[in-house]
Amino acid sequence: MNHLTENKTLIDLLQWRYATKKMSGKSVTQDKIDLIIEATRLAPSSSGLQPFKIMVINKPELKQQIFPIANNQQQIIGSSHILVFAAWHQYTQERVYAMIDHINTERGLPISNGDGFKKGIGGLFTLSQEQQKAHITQQVYLAFGIAIAAAAELGVDASPMEGFNREALDDLLGLEALQLKSVLIMPLGYRDEEADWLVKLKKVRTPRRDFVITNPGTL
Template sequence: MDFLTALEWRYAAKRMTGESIPEPVLSRILEATRLAPSSYGLQPYTIKVISDRSVLARIHEQAAPQPQVKECSHLLVFATMSDLDDSTVDRYMQLTAGERGLETTDLTGFSEAIKGTINSFRTPAEKKAWAARQAYIALGFTLASAAVERIDASPMEGFDPAALDRTLGLDKEHLGSVVIVALGYRDAAQDPMSQMVKVRKPHSQLIQAL
């Protein structure tokens, strides 16, 4: 499917059928998500992929009462790292050196630049906000790649992050949820808005050349 045609088709489904996404299709969406850019390439987040119906039911009951949570094929939980520090950067340098056939000492300048950034945040909240912005870039790649695959992807912020973190034990992993995405197939019979024309600002209002 042409990319712009896919984006025109894309819709944040309010109801889903519960049909499972084929594994090869899901894998391509997740690989596109993995390849998304982030500041320094650090990717200060983890993405939990949930398909177990009992877990989805608990999430729906305890943290996110939207019907898509129970009706989706897979729920993606984007969770940022709450223990982002120098050791995080050191691990990333080890990965980078291994992938590129370098010594970690070759990356000293790069390492210090990243550490300078994450240590410049005055509060944990500022650091979390920065990490969340990186996760949202990956979210965009998820939504776009899902559209190309003709898979509905409904991003949601309207949930209780603390409750979701408790439900999934994210706090024990030093993670905190920031956004969730339900992947599946729209139920047009239960979701009349899915048949409506997409509304966006016209090009002349949204995009301005200077």
């Protein structure tokens, strides 16, 4: 929380935030970055597997290199940090079982307690590469949404982005060696009130009457 967001409801914060197009270059403090990451780490995921990692970029040279990879979008340059959401390249037994073992260890339960879970989750490995990719990516997007809200709570501007060359970013960050693939990036920083063309424009969404259908099929 800060003076901008104190005593604000989630709805107020979602009204306040916007996909910032130009940031001012002002730094975000490490404690705020840590809180945004912690909220992201606490996001739910299918079977609790959390099949992704967060890369934190704050080196100016690296941001400069990401700029052209992200189609020269200005929010890259003025950002304080960039979070890269990088997904497991696929579900491997090694990764999945390690997470199940971790859950049991953290709960003080014997590793064998996870045997049923491991058996039950076996279907994941029979999915095609494309199906696995889709399933893993869905988990990333969900956590991404939580990160957007967490940033808003702290009065930090976030620019959700999928407009970048994933292969080029993977190469730059050496993600293949980590068996990860970039999915989304999120520059964090502070809006440039003077120079951002979007800052004063109305937030527009589908009207509620067109957005919600109550008890469909029962009229």
